Amino acid sequence: MAALDGLKVVDLTRYLSGPTLTMLLADLGADVVKVETLPTGDPARQSGPFHEEESVYYLASNRNKRSLAVDLRQAEGRELLLRLIDDADVFVQNYRPGTANAMGLGADELRARNPRLIYVNISGFGTRPPGDALPGFDQTAQAMSGLMSVTGTEDTGALRVGIAVSDSSTGVFAAVGVLAALHERDRTGQGAVVEASLMESTLTLMSYQAQKYLSLGIVPGRDGNDHPIMFPQGTFKTGEGSITLASGNEKMWRRLCAALGLDHLAEDPRYLDNAARMVNRGELRQSIEDVLAHQSAEEWIPQINAAGVPCGPVLDLEQALNHPITRALDMVETVEHRELGPMKVLGQAVKVEGSEKGWLRRPAPMFGEHSIEVARESGVGEAEIHSLLATGVIADLQHVPHDPESTIDAAQ
Secondary structure (H helix, E strand, O other): OOOOOOOEEEEEOOOOHHHHHHHHHHHOOOEEEEEEEOOOOOHHHHOOOEEOOEEHHHHOOOOOEEEEEEOOOOHHHHHHHHHHHHOOOEEEEOOOOOHHHHOOOOHHHHHHHOOOOEEEEEEOOOOOOOHHHOOOOHHHHHHHOOOHHHOOOOOOOOOOOOOOHHHHHHHHHHHHHHHHHHHHHHHHOOOEEEEEEHHHHHHHHOHHHHHHHHHHOOOOOOOOOOOOOOOOEEEEEOOEOEEEEEOOOHHHHHHHHHHHOOHHHHOOHHHOOHHHHHHOHHHHHHHHHHHHOOOEHHHHHHHHHHOOOOEEEOOOHHHHHOOHHHHHOOOEEEEEEOOOEEEEEEOOOOOOOOOOOOOOOOOOOOOOOOHHHHHHHOOOOHHHHHHHHHOOOEEOOOOOOOOOOOOOOOOO
């Protein structure tokens, strides 16, 4: 039995932050119903590039879920959603603050109906002024949290991280909040509201960089691939390719010197401790790379690791996903998609004993793929299902309308 088997989640989220949260719960066994508003569903479905006609962006964060396509502008559609929520353990939404309340889906209303409900608000900048007025987008959060200010070099200027790290990390932090609220519910019998935002998540990721400012008043700059407080730690050029080095303490520093035949540098007053090495890291980098130039990255990596200094290659994504370590960790899995056939997806980052086998139950669902199934489970009779389909309140794969207009703001 999976760790979260029996947990029912109603997912009214779009794009990445919310879907990441609900995917993590689904991967651990929760039954996640992805409620998608007609006529077009999750806007991520329209984001390229596409695997045939399916959005890669959408496929990446919606596996193990079921899709209900419903028109929430119609009373019957909203009533169906409320029936789902009445029987749910967790409800998640990431609309712009105030939108869910305007839809009649605020925390107070839903928890009055279902006191055991865990209600999750995901936003860009929180639900309090002034952040509640801002839409939540990953790059905005990266910029406003200070993350971009410490990424890149003085030459490049501020750079965004190459993935939507603010969105993704918010999904992870929100998952921790949900699990904590479920544990508390076991003691009290009462649900709770869980709040998470892109700004809070990204500020939390700033970690020691933020503490450096809070404790010392130092505003961090851009160090490129060098570690901001330790050296030598970062990427270094070899005769062919680059390597990463992590000499995180004095013992490792001396071991690195020995491995490179630079024992004399261990006694050099310019490099006697980490503070001195940070001041003189330009000269020290040149001395290290002069030696590394005599061999390739492939030759250096085992030698330096054997000396007790962490060292690895700098891989592109193709190399990373095909690496023996990646295969050993089961981080690439295959699932059968009804239109795309066998499809590779990323594996689980966290494996819980007893939940590892059979965790990949289904790929990201097609729009409305499970509408009839979910309606039946909610107690809707066959005649009513036929009526809901005929009037466009719900849609399945054969009855998806193509109305270009939508009255619900899709921005977070």
